[in-house]
Amino acid sequence: MTDNVVLLNSRLSHLTPVPPSTDWGRVLADWLATKRSHHTRRVYRRDIDNFLSDIDMELGKFLSLDRHGAYALVSRYKGELIQKGLKSATINRRLAAIKSLVSFSYNCGHCDFMLESVKGEKLSAYRDTTGVDPETFKRVLGGIDRGTLKGIRDYALMMLLWSNALRRSEVSKASIADFDPVAKTLRIFGKGKGNQSEIISLGIGTVTAIESWLTARGEVNPDKSLFCSINPGYRDGRLSTQGIYDIVKSRCQDAGITKVMSPHRIRHSSITAALEATGGDVRRVQKLSRHSSLNTLLIYDDNRKNHQGEVTDLLDSLI
Known part of the structure; x- marks a missing residue:
């Protein structure tokens, strides 16, 4: 004993x-x-x-x-x-x-108080789901020079963010082994999922763009990050969430977009475009956005339809 x-x-x-x-x-x-x-x-x-x-x-x-x-x-x-x-x-x-x-x-016994009584500020969740429309995003993609290694990488990155409405953390965590070009899938680690992964389907255009990036990069180690830095001092280092943010912001500015864009703005844009393309089918779009609640998608759909603006126009026409 x-x-x-x-x-x-x-x-x-x-x-x-x-x-x-x-x-x-x-x-x-x-x-x-x-x-x-x-x-x-x-x-x-x-x-x-x-x-x-x-x-x-x-x-x-x-x-x-x-x-x-x-x-x-x-x-x-x-x-x-x-x-x-x-x-x-x-x-x-x-x-x-x-x-x-x-x-x-x-x-742990290190203090004798709790702070439940301290309340946070009230927030309106998803009050702004605006982004850019598909035509504007096409302009962003069209402005990327795919004759350079950086251009090939950035094009693949932007395609993946748009077509799958991914969060930048999900992209940053992805490794080469997570990408399956034959099955056209990518394994991701979603927000709040810990070390639990899920498999998402990729579009043909996105698969082709990622394959082009990996070929140009010349990396075959499956444990390496899917997207990496191409700067000489950081070559093959995993592209951080801040790095992804900077790429998105810069590429959208280069395309003449005055609104400050971010990976999450692209996510908003993709979800809104998907709702538009499916006629507001929130259940189908939920598979893309991976929101746990349909109510979140309803907020996107309401913002897309702008019912408030329609009613305001009706009231305006009455006087």
Whole structure:
């Protein structure tokens, strides 16, 4: 019995709880490690650093507050963010990071309060689903010089984003092994799916564009990223989500689009175009967008039809 206890302790020694007065950096690192997404870890770490800097307080001192003091401090911080003019979504993300860290610390015995009473800003989900129409996106594609390696890559990337309404994180995570040109499929790791993957079908044009990119690139290692940087110092490095954003923004600007475009704007554009092409068949388009709720697609469809504008025109004609 004693030997078993010793063995168990040796296996779990690296998980031994840290006393509240010992190593707050370890507490922060352990909390961040519970977030599967690298992007979430990076953003949440930055949000916590900003919070502690703004309140001029170390993490240990903050977590040592009583519940009344903690509520007052975080509420004051929220108010300051509002006064600074930060967007509601940004404020809510920062509050979510703080509340998540506090919840983790509370359950680990590092603090004696929770922050459920601190409410975020009310948001109108998907209030803006505008993007560009298919003809405008054709202009973007037509402006890409496919005589260069960068052009071949960017064309394939833009085709994939448009035809499958993918999120940039899904594209960034894809490896060469995930692409099957014969079956015309791509394995992706969707938002909120953790390490669970799904197989999506690709259009012929997208498959051809990706094959052209891989041929021009000359990479055969299936473990390498599907899209990579072509810069000399970063050759074959996985194209980051920021890199994908920059490519989309730049290519759309080159095509004369004044609206600031992003991968998510292309996603909005694709979903809206799909609804238009299918006559508003939200169930079919849901297979493309992979939204968990049909209600989200109904918002896209309502924005596409602009019922409010129609009723306004009717009222306007009555006077």
